[in-house]
Amino acid sequence: MVRVSVVGAKGRMGSHVVDAVKGAPDTELALTLDAGDDLAAITPDNTDVAVEFTVPSVSLGNVLVLVAQGVDVVVGTTGWTAEKLDKVREALAAAPRKDQAVFIAPNFAISAVLADHFATVAARYFESAEVIELHHPTKVDAPSGTAFHTAQGIAAARKAAGLGPVPDATETDGGSRGQVVDGIHVHAVRLRGLNAHEEILFGNAGEQLTIRADSFDRTSFMPGVLLAVRKLAEGGHAGLTVGLDHFLDL
Numbered sequence: 117m118v119r120v121s122v123v124g125a126k127g128r129m130g131s132h133v134v135d136a137v138k139g140a141p142d143t144e145l146a147l148t149l150d151a152g153d154d155l156a157a158i159t160p161d162n163t164d165v166a167v168e169f170t171v172p173s174v175s176l177g178n179v180l181v182l183v184a185q186g187v188d189v190v191v192g193t194t195g196w197t198a199e200k201l202d203k204v205r206e207a208l209a210a211a212p213r214k215d216q217a218v219f220i221a222p223n224f225a226i227s228a229v230l231a232d233h234f235a236t237v238a239a240r241y242f243e244s245a246e247v248i249e250l251h252h253p254t255k256v257d258a259p260s261g262t263a264f265h266t267a268q269g270i271a272a273a274r275k276a277a278g279l280g281p282v283p284d285a286t287e288t289d290g291g292s293r294g295q296v297v298d299g300i301h302v303h304a305v306r307l308r309g310l311n312a313h314e315e316i317l318f319g320n321a322g323e324q325l326t327i328r329a330d331s332f333d334r335t336s337f338m339p340g341v342l343l344a345v346r347k348l349a350e351g352g353h354a355g356l357t358v359g360l361d362h363f364l365d366l
C-alpha cells in the first residue's frame with residue numbers, strides 16, 4: 117500500500133483527494149493537514165507521497181518543507197513561475213534522498229491534459245491563437261494555471277515553427293484583450309455554476325479550430341492524482357516533473 121498524506125485536506129480538492137485515497141485499493145490515507153497544522157508531522161516514517169492542494173501563496177513553502185523532510189510530493193496547487201520551479205529544483209538537489217521527486221500538474225483531468233497537448237500540435241498551423249478559461253467564482257487566481265500552461269505551450273510551438281506575433285490591430289485596451297502570456301492572449305471568466313473549463317481558439321483566414329475541455333466535477337481530477345501518486349511511489353522519477361503528459365503515452 118502507498119501511504120499518502122494530504123496537505124490542504126479540508127479544501128475542495130484536498131477533500132476529494134482524501135476520499136480518492138481512501139477508495140483506491142492500493143493507497144492508504146496517512147496524515148491529513150490543513151492551515152495551521154505543522155508539516156513536520158509528515159515524514160518518510162509515515163508517508164510515501166504527500167499530495168499538496170492549497171493556495172498559490174503558500175504552496176512553494178510547503179513543498180520546500182516536505183522536500184527537506186525527505187518526502188516525495190504531488191502538487192496540484194497553481195501559481196508556479198519559472199523562479200519558483202527553480203527553487204524546487206535547488207531543494208531537490210540538496211534533499212535527504214537522492215531519488216526524491218516532486219511532481220506538479222497544472223491540471224489532473226485527462227480532458228484538460230489532452231486539450232493542452234492538442235493545442236501544442238495545432239499551434240503551428242494557425243495565424244491566430246487565444247485561450248479562454250472559465251471557472252467557478254470561488255477560484256482565487258486568474259488566469260488559471262492550466263490556461264497559463266496552455267498559452268506557454270502554444271507560444272513555444274509557434275516559436276519553434278518560426279511564426280511571428282498573432283495579428284492584432286488593437287490600439288486602445290482597457291483590459292478587454294486579457295492577459296498576454298508569452299504573446300498569447302488569455303481571458304478568464306468567473307461564473308456561478310461552472311467548475312473548470314478551457315477553450316482554445318485557433319484562426320486562419322476563413323477557418324477556425326476550437327479545442328474545448330470541460331471538467332464538470334472535481335472527481336475528474338482524481339484518476340490523474342492517483343496516477344501521479346503511483347508513479348512517484350514506484351520510483352524512477354527523481355527530480356522535478358511538470359505536467360501529467362509525462363505520465364501518459366501521448
Ligand SMILES: NC(=O)C1=CN([C@@H]2O[C@H](COP(=O)(O)OP(=O)(O)OC[C@H]3O[C@@H](n4cnc5c(N)ncnc54)[C@H](O)[C@@H]3O)[C@@H](O)[C@H]2O)C=CC1
Nearest residue numbers: 124126127128129150151170174192193194221222223224
Ligand atoms: N491541478 C489540478 O488539476 C487542479 C488544481 N487546482 C488548484 O488547487 C488549489 C486548491 O484549490 P481548491 O481546493 O479549490 O481551494 P480551497 O480554497 O478549497 O482549498 C485550499 C485549502 O488549503 C488550505 N490551506 C491554506 N493554507 C494552507 C497551509 N499553509 N497549509 C495547509 N493547508 C493550507 C485551506 O485551508 C483550504 O482548506 C488551487 O490553486 C487550484 O487552482 C484545483 C483543481 C484542480
Ligand SMILES: O=C(O)C1=N[C@H](C(=O)O)C[C@H](O)C1
Nearest residue numbers: 194222223255260261262312
Ligand atoms: O481552481 C480550480 O478550480 C482549478 N484550478 C486549476 C487551474 O488553475 O488551472 C485546474 C483546474 O482548472 C481547476
